[in-house]
Amino acid sequence: MGISQGDEVTWNTSQGRTRGRAVEKRVERFEFEGQTFNASADEPYWIVESGTTGARAAHKEGSLDKRR
Template sequence: MAAIEKGDEVTWNSHGGTAEGTVEREITEDTEAGGRTVRAGKDDPQYLVRSEKTGGTAVHRPTALTKKE
């Protein structure tokens, strides 16, 4: 799997089906993002993504994201 980077267009499964958006940043330490407390580290990063449809943000683990071709 290719590494996910800032600016990548990605898809992920959402309650309403498949969502699309853009990676805004990699999170590598515990922080508040996407409306919740994020537990992350250099060996366990998460990614803040902005939804193309709603403009809202969410945080996902790399295994939940698929880079758009």
């Protein structure tokens, strides 16, 4: 069960569990907000948007849980 664009997802932050949506999947090295991420087809990253603040962040797909 993979994650698809638009899916509602949850992830851990230093403030606790956050929920939002998956915006964009990345499978190649990329830069986001001044950081470089080494994404690949085997270890993709997602740009996610917080449902609370609207802030966007990059997270490994494995760190995200799809909401049911």
